[in-house]
Amino acid sequence: MLSRVAESLFWMSRYFERAENTARFLDVNFNLLLDLDSITPVDHPNYWKPLIMVMSDPEHFNSLYQEYDAHSVTDYLVFNRKNSNSILSSISMARENARSIIESISSEMWEQLNNLYHFLQSVSPQQVHSDPYSFYKEIKNASHLFQGITDNTFSHNEGWAFVQIGKYLERADNAARLIDVKYHMLTTSPARHSDLVSGSVDIIQWMAVLKSCSALEAFRKVYLSKIDPENILSFLILDRSFPRSIAFSICAAQEALWRISGSSPHRYANNVDRLIGKMEAEMSYATVEEILQQGVRPFLEEIEQGLARIGEQLHLLYFAYHTPKIEPADISEALPFTGLDGRRANWSQSQQQQ
Amino acid sequence: MTRLFDHYLPQSDRFFDEVIAREGAPRSHYDIMMQRFNQFSAADIRARRELVNIFFRNQGITFTVYGVDEGIERIFPFDLIPRIIPGSEWEGIERGLVQRITALNLFLSDIYLNQKILRDKVIPAELVLGSKHFRREFVGVRPPLGIYIHVTGSDLIRDAAGRYLVLEDNLRTPSGVSYMLQNRIAMKRAFPVLFDRYTVRPVENYPQQLLRTLQEISPTPKLDPKVVVLTPGIYNSAYFEHSFLARQMGVQLTEGRDLVVNNNKVYTRTTRGLKIVDVIYRRVDDEFIDPLVFRPDSVLGVAGLINAYRKGNVTLANAIGTGVADDKVIYSFVPQIIKYYLGEDPILDNVETWLAGNPKHLKYILENLDKLVVKAANESGGYGMLVGPESTPEQRERFAEKIVENPRNYIAQPTISLSRHPSFFNETELAPCHIDLRPYVLYGKSVSIVPGGLTRVALKRGSLVVNSSQGGGSKDTWVIDN
Numbered sequence: 001m002l003s004r005v006a007e008s009l010f011w012m013s014r015y016f017e018r019a020e021n022t023a024r025f026l027d028v029n030f031n032l033l034l035d036l037d038s039i040t041p042v043d044h045p046n047y048w049k050p051l052i053m054v055m056s057d058p059e060h061f062n063s064l065y066q067e068y069d070a071h072s073v074t075d076y077l078v079f080n081r082k083n084s085n086s087i088l089s090s091i092s093m094a095r096e097n098a099r100s101i102i103e104s105i106s107s108e109m110w111e112q113l114n115n116l117y118h119f120l121q122s123v124s125p126q127q128v129h130s131d132p133y134s135f136y137k138e139i140k141n142a143s144h145l146f147q148g149i150t151d152n153t154f155s156h157n158e159g160w161a162f163v164q165i166g167k168y169l170e171r172a173d174n175a176a177r178l179i180d181v182k183y184h185m186l187t188t189s190p191a192r193h194s195d196l197v198s199g200s201v202d203i204i205q206w207m208a209v210l211k212s213c214s215a216l217e218a219f220r221k222v223y224l225s226k227i228d229p230e231n232i233l234s235f236l237i238l239d240r241s242f243p244r245s246i247a248f249s250i251c252a253a254q255e256a257l258w259r260i261s262g263s264s265p266h267r268y269a270n271n272v273d274r275l276i277g278k279m280e281a282e283m284s285y286a287t288v289e290e291i292l293q294q295g296v297r298p299f300l301e302e303i304e305q306g307l308a309r310i311g312e313q314l315h316l317l318y319f320a321y322h323t324p325k326i327e328p329a330d331i332s333e334a335l336p337f338t339g340l341d342g343r344r345a346n347w348s349q350s351q352q353q354q
Numbered sequence: 355m356t357r358l359f360d361h362y363l364p365q366s367d368r369f370f371d372e373v374i375a376r377e378g379a380p381r382s383h384y385d386i387m388m389q390r391f392n393q394f395s396a397a398d399i400r401a402r403r404e405l406v407n408i409f410f411r412n413q414g415i416t417f418t419v420y421g422v423d424e425g426i427e428r429i430f431p432f433d434l435i436p437r438i439i440p441g442s443e444w445e446g447i448e449r450g451l452v453q454r455i456t457a458l459n460l461f462l463s464d465i466y467l468n469q470k471i472l473r474d475k476v477i478p479a480e481l482v483l484g485s486k487h488f489r490r491e492f493v494g495v496r497p498p499l500g501i502y503i504h505v506t507g508s509d510l511i512r513d514a515a516g517r518y519l520v521l522e523d524n525l526r527t528p529s530g531v532s533y534m535l536q537n538r539i540a541m542k543r544a545f546p547v548l549f550d551r552y553t554v555r556p557v558e559n560y561p562q563q564l565l566r567t568l569q570e571i572s573p574t575p576k577l578d579p580k581v582v583v584l585t586p587g588i589y590n591s592a593y594f595e596h597s598f599l600a601r602q603m604g605v606q607l608t609e610g611r612d613l614v615v616n617n618n619k620v621y622t623r624t625t626r627g628l629k630i631v632d633v634i635y636r637r638v639d640d641e642f643i644d645p646l647v648f649r650p651d652s653v654l655g656v657a658g659l660i661n662a663y664r665k666g667n668v669t670l671a672n673a674i675g676t677g678v679a680d681d682k683v684i685y686s687f688v689p690q691i692i693k694y695y696l697g698e699d700p701i702l703d704n705v706e707t708w709l710a711g712n713p714k715h716l717k718y719i720l721e722n723l724d725k726l727v728v729k730a731a732n733e734s735g736g737y738g739m740l741v742g743p744e745s746t747p748e749q750r751e752r753f754a755e756k757i758v759e760n761p762r763n764y765i766a767q768p769t770i771s772l773s774r775h776p777s778f779f780n781e782t783e784l785a786p787c788h789i790d791l792r793p794y795v796l797y798g799k800s801v802s803i804v805p806g807g808l809t810r811v812a813l814k815r816g817s818l819v820v821n822s823s824q825g826g827g828s829k830d831t832w833v834i835d836n
Contacts, residue, residue: 002612006625100588103601111412118411158625260625318625 005104006162007319008097012105013166015094016113019087020143021174022055022077025212027136032208033070043069051077054174054181056085074132075125087139088120106153109146116142164256165314172249173307175213179236179246180300182209183229203227209236213244233296234288246303247283253310254280260318272313279306357392358399362776364786370516370773371786372437383440383836390548391435396782399434402544403781406432409540415533415594430533431827433777436541437789437809438552444805444833447510447518450702451793452801453692455506458523458679459797460695462502466493466675476694477687481711484762485684486731487526487677489640491647495664497673498571499799504671505564505635506795507531507807510702512773519705521770521790523688525680526672527637530808531794532595533828535560535602537808541830553835555805560794561602564635567798568603571669572632579632582608582622586638586654596637610638615658620668633669634659640674682731682765683709710757710764719757719766723750726766728757743769775829777811788812791831805833 033047045068052061052068055077064082065072078087095117102110119138128135147167154160182205206227210216213236222239223231239245243252254276258264263273291299364371365378373384380388394402410429439447464471465482472479482488507528509521538557542549565581572579585596587609600607606622614621614628621628636643642652647660662668678684686707689700708715708726719726723742730738740753757764774786793807809829 001625002606002608003623003625004609004612005606096588099593099597101607102594102597103607107413107601114412 001158001162003319005101005159007315008101009104009159009162010166010314010319012094012097012101012113013163014170015090015097016143016146017167017170018085018174019090019094020140021171022085022087022090023136023139023143024214025051025054025178026074026077027132027140028208028212030070030132030136031211032204045069048073050181054177056083071125071129074128078128079125091117091120104159106149108149108153112142112146112149116146158260161256161259162318165253168249168253168256169307169311171244172246172253173304175236175244175246175249176300176303176307178209178212179233180297180304183233183296183300206232215242215244218242230288230292233291237291238283238286238288247280250276250280250283257314270313270317272310272317275306275310275313279303279310358394358782358784359388359392359776362784362786364774364776366774366786368514369771369786369788370512370514372512372773372775372789383438383834386551387436387438387548390545390551399778399782402434403778405544406434406540409543410536413536415536431813432537432540433787433811433813433827433829434544435776435778435784436545436548436830436832437775437791438832438834439806440836441555441833442836446701447793448803450518450520450700451506451508451795451803453696453698453701454508454520454523454688455503455795455797455801457692457695458506458525458688459500459502461691462673462676462679463496463500464695465678466502467496471691471694474694476690477684481683481687481762482678485678485681487640487675487681489675489678491660492664492673492675498573498666498669501571501797502673503676503679504567504571504673504797506797507792508795510791510793511705511770514771516773518702518791520688520702521705522682522685523680524792525676526639527592528792528794529592529595529637530792530810530828531560531804532598534794534804534806534808534831535598537828537830552832554832555835557804557806560804561599563796563802563804564599565603565605567796567802568633568635568671570798571671573666573669574632576632580630581633581635582606582613582631584608584610584613584634584636584638584643584656586610586642590637592637599635610652610654610656613656613659615656615662618658618662618665618667620656620659620662631668633671635671640677643670643674682707682729683711683762686765705767705770708766710761710766715766716757716761719764720754722766723754725769727769728753728764728766731763731765741769772812775809775811777813777827777829779813789829806831 029047029051048068048070049058051073052058060083061068061073061076064080065076076083076086080086081089081092083089084093091113095113098105098110098113116139119142123135150160150163154163206229207216210219210227210232215236218239219227219232219235219242222235235242235245237246240247240251242248254273257273257276261269261273263269263277265277268274268277359380362374364374373380373388375381407429410432415430461471465488469479471477472482503525505528507524507530509524510518511521512518534557568581569579581603582605583596583600583603585593585607587593590596597607606612608622612622613631613634614623616628620631620634622631638654641648643655644657644660645652645655646657648655659668659670660674663670663674686704686709689704692698692700708719710716710719710728719728723740724745726740726742728740728742740749742750745753772788772790775789776784777787777789779785779787789809789811791807791809794804796802796804809831810826811829813827
């Protein structure tokens with residue numbers, strides 16, 4: 001497979017997954033606000049700022065908008081082309097990548113991606129505000145449809161594996177960011193002691209975290225109704241069978257990487273396989289007690305950085321056209337995880353700089 | 355209810371109408387089509403229009419317009435009324451094209467190897483050797499099977515008497531064949547019943563024929579020669595076509611950066627290292643294809659490609675330097691070229707052409723600018739031309755200066771009476787619109803021509819320019835058994 005094609009498949013898939021995740025967060029946030037409406041006004045910045053922190057760069061946001069409220073955050077995360085992570089930007093970039101390899105993907109895949117792009121072009125912010133549920137559902141369904149179409153119309157060979165890798169690396173990264181921010185908000189936010197004191201609000205918030213990952217029902221099947229932070233962390237990070245947990249995503253990415261290289265457990269063929277294998281092993285043997293002991297944030301930051309290193313090694317090994325040859329030792333610093341043009345703010349980093 | 359064709363009034367002595375004969379009666383091969391369209395209500399037409407629009411939009415069948423606004427993608431306008439050519443008429447066109455392509459290929463082979471035709475003074479040597487597209491780097495290199503032009507799209511028009519004439523030859527990277535294929539799919543979907551009533555010769559096997567042609571010209575005989583399509587990239591106006599053809603042939607679509615030359619062999623860069631390439635169907639112009647030989651600032655090409663080509667390790671389709679034969683000045687000599695190499699009279703005539711480089715012709719051109727169409731010898735896409743009857747005196751004056759400054763670069767032709775064909779000029783009404791025809795010729799071990807081609811139509815009322823970059827559209831073209 002051409003390196004350029006592999007790279008475009010990877011990014012097409014990543015951007016699409018990113019758009020879906022953004023839609024998911026926004027959708028849940030709106031629902032959460034309906035639940036909390038009696039306590040706090042919907043436009044309270046406490047509900048909107050975290051979304052920017054998870055998915056983008058607060059500084060960039062502040063340069064374009066006055067305050068964090070439903071309108072500004074939705075506009076920024078859905079429509080704003082200046083935000084390279086907005087849903088519209090993500091889908092446009094997924095489409096640009098697909099267009100450059102249109103002969104390599106199935107026409108059904110292209111049609112589906114193209115349809116979503118044209119749908120987004122036709123939607124106005126007013127429509128989203130008046131019926132957010134339908135809008136986000138449309139995006140999520142489009143993403144599911146795209147994945148189904150891909151599974152059923154695109155040969156399960158090397159290219160398909162790159163699509164899976166893009167999807168699962170993005171998903172693992174998104175899950176880590178989401179938990180990172182929510183955990184941080186819930187355990188340290190002054191809001192916890194002022195307007196969010198009630199226990200039921202706490203539970204609603206945690207339920208929202210689960211819903212963002214479409215995990216509430218699956219969680220209940222495992223833990224019944226015991227919604228507490230420890231169980232939720234354990235489920236979202238370590239659950240082996242839930243398709244949006246970090247452990248599951250890493251495992252799926254690993255399998256896809258093995259398909260390409262022919263590696264198997266304990267026998268890695270290259271640096272990418274070594275790194276993902278290491279990560280997968282750590283996830284396999286971690287317990288939630290250990291994570292809490294180490295600190296949730298350091299643990300998640302390690303995952304985010306690990307994913308970044310995998311992305312960068314993947315680039316060197318498969319996409320960099322085999323020229324120039326760079327030894328791992330020559331790399332002093334990890335490239336931004338999202339690659340050379342899909343740059344995305346690192347929330348943890350921007351936090352540390354504040 | 356008024357029927358669609360009730361108000362279609364083509365009468366004009368200046369133009370040949372494809373559907374209605376001089377006496378006002380429809381030509382017999384159009385009977386069924388007219389009857390069928392006459393049964394449609396305005397709502398039927400709109401519904402089918404919508405169906406076709408959705409098809410084209412969903413398929414992403416677009417082209418990019420240069421210079422209007424950066425990266426504007428447009429749907430190529432498609433007209434619902436098909437153009438129908440009786441099989442018997444088509445056979446004549448086909449023979450004419452085979453003759454023409456064969457002669458042009460012998461011409462290219464001659465001027466790059468022996469230059470006998472120049473020594474025999476059939477064409478002034480300076481016109482050939484001085485052509486912008488003559489590639490001296492390529493003299494003495496014989497491509498596999500001695501073939502230079504593997505893919506041709508010559509533009510045909512019909513004069514007032516209905517005679518097919520060749521307007522120009524496109525021997526470098528002719529485009530449009532993907533629209534021909536998509537038009538057929540759209541038409542079958544929108545008008546299955548009408549389609550069924552005719553025996554339309556299929557065009558769908560074009561990609562397979564193209565692949566076969568490309569494999570036949572592999573530099574070394576192989577069971578499965580590796581063919582790739584080379585595109586300038588997604589911002590090229592014909593990018594859709596490049597990707598479409600690669601997909602239909604099942605070969606890789608590559609950009610310059612995907613290819614690398616090592617030891618005079620061409621390879622693709624893959625996730626598993628370098629893989630050898632035998633044949634490149636290149637849609638990148640000569641000037642951009644190798645920065646070491648042509649434009650050094652080109653990022654579209656592959657450094658070292660020409661050397662690999664000269665060594666016979668890779669074949670390019672079309673060959674380097676074919677543009678010399680579609681130079682509009684050389685075009686005027688094609689009848690002599692046919693005579694010289696084949697000893698035959700041309701089956702398809704040229705449009706009468708005056709060369710500004712010829713002093714007698716120049717005088718005539720300058721005196722008759724208001725009646726003529728003047729074209730720059732090496733421009734395409736409808737750029738760099740003057741349509742005399744539609745021009746202002748100031749425009750003519752400015753053009754005259756340009757001609758006198760560089761006469762070699764200009765030719766003039768009478769304002770061509772392109773034939774007309776009923777087409778939708780608004781949603782539900784027909785008007786006679788000018789059309790031409792671009793058939794596609796493939797030249798490998800033998801010559802093959804897909805029945806029909808791309809009919810382009812000037813959808814702006816009264817306009818003579820059918821080019822897509824100038825607002826033209828296209829029609830499905832049916833060659834039928836009769």
